[in-house]
Amino acid sequence: MIPLSWYLILAAALMGIGLYGVITRKNLVGALIGLELMLNSVNINLLAFWRYLHYAQPEMDGLVFVALAFVVAAAETAVGLALIISAYRSRKTVDVNEMNLLKG
Amino acid sequence: MAVIWQNILTFLQGVLRFIGDPITILNQWLTGVLSGWGANATLIQVILAILGGASLVLGGLFFTVFLIWLERKVGGRFQDRLGPNRVGPWGLFQPLADMVKIFTKEYITPTGADKIPYNLAPVLSVGAVLAVIAVIPFASTIFGVNINVGVVYLMAVGAIGELGIIMAGLGSNNKYALIAGFRAVANLISYEVPMVLVLLIPVMFSGSLGMNDIARSQNVWYIFLAPLSAAIFFIASIAENSRAPFDLIEADSELVAGFNVEYSGLKFGMFYVADFLHSATAALIFATLFLGGWRGPGAESIPILGFIYLSVKATVVYFLILHIRFTVPRFRIDQMMNFNWKFLTPLALVVLAATAVVDKAIPSNLTALRIGVNWIVNIAIWVAADRLVRVVAPKRVVPEVARPRPLARPPLANPPQAAAEHEPGGEA
Amino acid sequence: MFTDWIYLGIFLVIAFALPLAAITFAGVISPKKPNPIKDSIYECGIEPIGESRIQFKVQYYVYGLIFLVFDVETVLLFPWAVAYNQLTLFGVLEAVLFIAILAAALIYAWRKGALEWL
Amino acid sequence: MSAGQVIFLLVGAVTLGSGIAAVNARKMLHAALWLVLSLLGVAFIFALLEASFFAVVQVLVYIGAIAILIIFAVMLSRSSLTDEGTQTNPRWWLAALGLLILFVGICAAILLWPKVTSIPAPLPASATDLATLGKELVNPNGYLVPFELSSILLLATLVGAIYTAVEKKEEIKK
Numbered sequence: 041m042i043p044l045s046w047y048l049i050l051a052a053a054l055m056g057i058g059l060y061g062v063i064t065r066k067n068l069v070g071a072l073i074g075l076e077l078m079l080n081s082v083n084i085n086l087l088a089f090w091r092y093l094h095y096a097q098p099e100m101d102g103l104v105f106v107a108l109a110f111v112v113a114a115a116e117t118a119v120g121l122a123l124i125i126s127a128y129r130s131r132k133t134v135d136v137n138e139m140n141l142l143k144g
Numbered sequence: 145m146a147v148i149w150q151n152i153l154t155f156l157q158g159v160l161r162f163i164g165d166p167i168t169i170l171n172q173w174l175t176g177v178l179s180g181w182g183a184n185a186t187l188i189q190v191i192l193a194i195l196g197g198a199s200l201v202l203g204g205l206f207f208t209v210f211l212i213w214l215e216r217k218v219g220g221r222f223q224d225r226l227g228p229n230r231v232g233p234w235g236l237f238q239p240l241a242d243m244v245k246i247f248t249k250e251y252i253t254p255t256g257a258d259k260i261p262y263n264l265a266p267v268l269s270v271g272a273v274l275a276v277i278a279v280i281p282f283a284s285t286i287f288g289v290n291i292n293v294g295v296v297y298l299m300a301v302g303a304i305g306e307l308g309i310i311m312a313g314l315g316s317n318n319k320y321a322l323i324a325g326f327r328a329v330a331n332l333i334s335y336e337v338p339m340v341l342v343l344l345i346p347v348m349f350s351g352s353l354g355m356n357d358i359a360r361s362q363n364v365w366y367i368f369l370a371p372l373s374a375a376i377f378f379i380a381s382i383a384e385n386s387r388a389p390f391d392l393i394e395a396d397s398e399l400v401a402g403f404n405v406e407y408s409g410l411k412f413g414m415f416y417v418a419d420f421l422h423s424a425t426a427a428l429i430f431a432t433l434f435l436g437g438w439r440g441p442g443a444e445s446i447p448i449l450g451f452i453y454l455s456v457k458a459t460v461v462y463f464l465i466l467h468i469r470f471t472v473p474r475f476r477i478d479q480m481m482n483f484n485w486k487f488l489t490p491l492a493l494v495v496l497a498a499t500a501v502v503d504k505a506i507p508s509n510l511t512a513l514r515i516g517v518n519w520i521v522n523i524a525i526w527v528a529a530d531r532l533v534r535v536v537a538p539k540r541v542v543p544e545v546a547r548p549r550p551l552a553r554p555p556l557a558n559p560p561q562a563a564a565e566h567e568p569g570g571e572a
Numbered sequence: 573m574f575t576d577w578i579y580l581g582i583f584l585v586i587a588f589a590l591p592l593a594a595i596t597f598a599g600v601i602s603p604k605k606p607n608p609i610k611d612s613i614y615e616c617g618i619e620p621i622g623e624s625r626i627q628f629k630v631q632y633y634v635y636g637l638i639f640l641v642f643d644v645e646t647v648l649l650f651p652w653a654v655a656y657n658q659l660t661l662f663g664v665l666e667a668v669l670f671i672a673i674l675a676a677a678l679i680y681a682w683r684k685g686a687l688e689w690l
Numbered sequence: 691m692s693a694g695q696v697i698f699l700l701v702g703a704v705t706l707g708s709g710i711a712a713v714n715a716r717k718m719l720h721a722a723l724w725l726v727l728s729l730l731g732v733a734f735i736f737a738l739l740e741a742s743f744f745a746v747v748q749v750l751v752y753i754g755a756i757a758i759l760i761i762f763a764v765m766l767s768r769s770s771l772t773d774e775g776t777q778t779n780p781r782w783w784l785a786a787l788g789l790l791i792l793f794v795g796i797c798a799a800i801l802l803w804p805k806v807t808s809i810p811a812p813l814p815a816s817a818t819d820l821a822t823l824g825k826e827l828v829n830p831n832g833y834l835v836p837f838e839l840s841s842i843l844l845l846a847t848l849v850g851a852i853y854t855a856v857e858k859k860e861e862i863k864k
Contacts, residue, residue: 042698042738045806050702050735052796054709054728056789061713063789064782069718069764073725076756077709080732083744091739092810100826104833106744107647107823110751111840114644115847117756118637121763122851125633128767129857189575190582197583201590247598255611261723266595271588278583289576289583292818296650296746303754307726310761314719318613326765329758330632333639336754340646348656353743353820405614410598414591478689481635485678485687489642493675497668500656504664508657577737628765630855636762637851640755641844647747648827648837655824663828666838673841677848686852 047088054081068124068134079113168285211420212239222470249409262315266414268308273418275301276425281356283438283450294355316406325403334484338492339380342373346433359437367434372522374434385422389472431457634686705731718764726757
């Protein structure tokens with residue numbers, strides 16, 4: 041049997057990789073890709089807790105949370121990409137470092 | 145003497161049982177043989193799974209050869225030609241010859257191609273279609289696997305196929321392939337929306353996502369309970385396997401040959417196989433979801449009968465797909481998108497909501513009433529949609545390509561309209 | 573239940589491995605005589621101009637977006653559809669409200685002209 | 691080591707490896723394709739957790755919709771296609787170091803937690819039955835409000851994204 045800790049460590053690693061992508065990517069789309077990985081690691085955690093720590097009666101909380109996480113992830117991606125497209129249209133770049141309009 | 149007769153009778157009974165339900169008996173026999181060799185239970189299961197899977201996949205691949213022949217033959221007849229008729233009886237071996245040829249063709253990789261996506265695309269395309277076979281129940285005992293999420297699995301596997309198309313477009317380093325690939329994917333994802341929406345209706349009626357459960361629960365074929373959803377599903381599945389009139393993927397007059405221009409040899413062949421197999425699986429899925437699948441008189445006790453029923457139903461659907469393919473002209477892409485987003489999707493939403501409410505309001509044991517009311521609601525929705533389209537749709541300006549021209553012959557001395565000019569009311 | 577998934581995994585491996593094997597096998601037995609003309613990109617015999625990874629119009633993204641919204645919606649509607657036979661009329665009406673809100677989204681996109689191809 | 695553990699390790703390695711490739715790939719298109727592989731790995735992890743519905747939905751939503759949307763968006767912005775220079779900030783090693791320390795910390799926290807060794811009980815039939823989930827979603831005492839709110843969230847998403855992404859009419863005229 042696979043211990044719970046394996047899933048948690050996998051999720052932590054995936055979260056770290058995603059966060060690394062979000063922090064270091066210059067390209068906004070690349071940052072968004074990192075964000076997707078982070079969201080997935082959250083889902084792994086939710087499902088692992090649901091699977092391993094449900095007691096006597098079946099709890100649907102974990103599954104409902106994952107379903108809602110899917111919805112939120114979809115909303116985040118859609119709006120994020122729309123913002124990127126809009127930014128690209130006005131500034132002709134998707135580079136984070138060049139978006140310094142507020143720098144003064 | 146009596147003993148011999150007894151033996152012959154038992155043997156015949158065994159043969160009959162085998163013909164009636166080959167898979168279960170083969171399964172038991174193989175399990176017996178393998179456990180005789182000292183394999184443990186898990187290993188036996190794995191070996192049987194591999195055997196079953198391999199036979200289904202290979203069966204699917206070789207069945208495609210027959211499908212290609214069928215399509216060319218039927219297409220020939222539709223277009224008043226003979227179709228393949230040289231190699232073998234009725235040209236039956238033509239696709240085999242084609243297969244040998246395509247196996248020995250050279251692979252041409254275009255310069256600047258993205259190697260990994262380029263080579264992976266055909267595998268993904270055909271694998272995604274083959275993976276569908278796993279969940280189709282061919283009879284009450286003959287099915288790959290009845291996972292409890294079969295219907296969603298179908299859609300998910302379709303997503304892998306879309307990915308294959310995108311990779312083909314991106315990997316080819318060709319503008320035409322790229323445009324065609326993206327158009328194809330835009331088309332596929334668009335038509336997936338009404339498809340998923342009406343897919344909820346069989347799930348609602350049967351209370352399960354498993355394909356075999358859905359087939360088993362159809363005491364009444366769901367096409368009788370939800371005719372409009374069946375129609376939407378049928379149209380969307382034609383669009384999903386990009387057959388005419390939705391064959392923009394292979395719009396030869398616009399996009400060279402679609403996303404697979406740069407492929408040759410068996411890599412192209414794989415796209416071809418995926419295409420043909422896809423319409424066959426679409427027919428099977430439609431028959432399973434809406435036409436009762438393997439259900440029919442005696443199918444529970446004799447599984448092979450169920451297989452025959454399913455084949456007949458699927459063949460009818462498949463022939464309908466072929467008929468539409470060879471007789472209907474192609475849509476333009478904007479017409480196609482409009483048809484989907486402004487007609488099919490709203491219609492599917494309305495049908496879903498209406499069916500859910502109506503079917504809940506009527507007790508499920510009154511079958512005749514259920515069918516009647518569902519039909520009335522469906523027809524009402526259809527009529528309303530038809531009216532709305534006529535009212536809302538912008539008036540089309542028909543270009544004057546067919547203006548009445550002066551006739552070559554002089555007008556008649558006594559025009560026939562003269563008779564019509566007598567007012568019937570004038571007599572009083 | 574879980575054995576079903578193992579079976580499905582095996583089936584998927586076979587379904588993807590067999591075409592791969594066939595393609596590799598055909599690659600071994602087929603001739604390999606590439607030359608620059610043969611390998612050039614097929615654009616109706618005309619020399620390709622510019623980069624092939626061209627820029628696309630926003631309409632693709634908009635269709636993808638609407639598709640995403642409806643796709644995610646089904647995540648919530650599929651469990652509801654499975655439970656349909658055990659629900660009361662009230663439970664069904666809640667889902668109808670859910671569908672109606674999505675229909676409003678579609679109507680917004682329509683009004684906004686986001687569904688036009690051109 | 692049981693067969694399940696071997697499968698887990700393989701799938702996990704593929705998931706993490708392609709995740710790393712996704713955040714490091716030079717071309718955005720390759721990054722998107724690596725992301726797809728990573729998401730597929732996550733789907734297999736879900737299947738191992740016996741959440742079969744979400745394993746399939748993961749493929750349907752993430753690969754079928756989100757990844758395709760990302761690819762569409764990549765194709766919309768020309769600079770992300772041609773730019774093949776270094777795609778990361780100059781101080782990437784700082785981030786990597788910080789995250790490594792964070793990861794080790796999380797691992798320590800996980801392993802020190804007493805419940806981490808718990809063995810999963812076999813799932814009751816009602817837990818794998820989707821009908822339970824469906825009933826819970828439209829149960830007024832359960833998750834009815836999040837269910838309807840998610841619908842409104844999707845509506846808001848569509849409105850916001852279309853408003854942002856689609857060009858205004860005046861801009862087209864210019």
